[in-house]
Amino acid sequence: MIKQAGNTARGLALAVAAFSAIAPIASRGAGSEGEQIAELKQKLDQSLKMIEALTARVRQLEAAQPASTPTAAATAVPADAQRIETVENRVAQMEASNAARGGDSSSLPMHGFADVGVANHNPWNPDLKGYYVGDLDFYLTPRLGTHTKALFELNFETDTDGSIGVDLERAQIGYSFSDAATVWLGRFHTPFGYMNTALHHGSWIANALRRPAFLNFEDHDGILPVHTVGAWLTGAAHGEGGKLLYDVYMGNGQRISGGVIDMRNAGNDHGQLIAGGRLGYQWTEGAAEGLQFGLHGFSSKIGDDQVPEHNTQLRVVGGYGVYDTDRWEHIFEIYLFDNKDVSGNGGTHKSTAGFAQFAYRAPFGVPYLRYERASLQQADQYFAQQAFGASYWRAAIGIRFDIDPKSALKLELANTHVTDQTPNQIQREYDDALAQYAIRF
């Protein structure tokens, strides 16, 4: 810096001197030659003095800090190198540390769903209206190891009478042998149809505002054992363009208590089992990508709390189809009951239930249509002893708006006909208008 200042000063001084000398010659043409020479000499003397003064000042400045810069520069080089090397080492350590976080066994991801709403008929109890609290549903997927995994779901839900209940909806621990075989033990969503395992709790997950009534949860007047406590083998065999999906399970035979199906969390006292399976195929490539079809069936000997107790051999077969793409979501399910009264002479009773739902994923939202129907034999004690075992049909139209990636507003209009008169249900028709705000976190 100092040297550079010195060079600049010298240059300036020479320029001033030259300009001072030339300018008078150029500008003045008059006067005697002697006067002009004297004037030039005087100015030249002044310029020389100025140059000397500036040169002296430059030397003075240079002398003030003669060799400090090169020394500093010489020492700065190794200092910088050392500092950079230290920083590089630290960054490498941080990267290695962060890279290992994926295998951190202490992490416990917890997420959940919640929903609230308003309706002229409560979604699960048409005798109530107004604002309602839906579910606050937490689920945990602890990171356990290479092959072991677990899933726990704790749900705070409003029961049909308005009280708040807490359910351990799922408590399952599993071991994955491969993609083709995972064994779960505990309480799980009974693998029948599509909706019961794909769109269970967590309203945000589903496009529709609520499940078909006959597929409701046991304590929300559902007529099927949607939870099982037992063992479940599930897997997928990947092939060209698709995969074969299968489920095989067995568990505690359920019991109807107080009009509600009890999945017998702690075991049952009669050794009866539920056993069933599901087999499906899903296209993952080509024109049929997103299409899935399957068959399902299960059997369970189910008693109740009546005196004398009724025992019914529940036998259900059915099928499902799904078309789930970026544009469409269509679902249908069918359940065929062939229940046998095994405690008396009631014989066998055939019933059916099913639904079809069509949804279009438009840029502004997801409008959907659904039709559901259950034709349930009231002579079948399995249905007769349930709080809502009546036949019905419902037509619904609705729409889902995704407000942001984690919240959705849903609206639904529905018309419901309860077509059986039972001790718990009266024949009636009603129109629903419902709104729901659902989130995930």
Place this chain on the structure above:
Amino acid sequence: MRSGSSPLRTRRWRGARVIPLIGLALAGWAGAGELFVICNAAVALQPAEIRDTFVGEKGFVGAVKLAPADNSAIQAAFLEKVLKVDAAKYAGIWTKKSFRDGDIPPPVKTSDAEALAYVKQTQGGCSYVGTEPGPGVKVIARF
């Protein structure tokens, strides 16, 4: 001479450090948009299986449990080019997957170096980087 040559040497030394940085920047610019899907050397993943691996549909290659990891430095490009989804949909896919099957979304690494280190040290590890990964990992596909 000393006072004149040392600053020059300093400049040359700085230049020696700056030039490779410029080179790296130019290399990055020249290869802008290039993306390498990598796996641990012991993982024999096929390019067609990348999507299923990162959305949790494929968990094993042979006896090896896959452990994919996202790289936030280039995640947007990966989602767009490879999985063909946006970040919101990707998060939604994993919310459903996790809730239904108890699977855990891939951990998120924050740089190529971190992703590379994770893949090298994790059996079954897979991730993606924006620069040539070098030796020690297997490049499954280049986009």
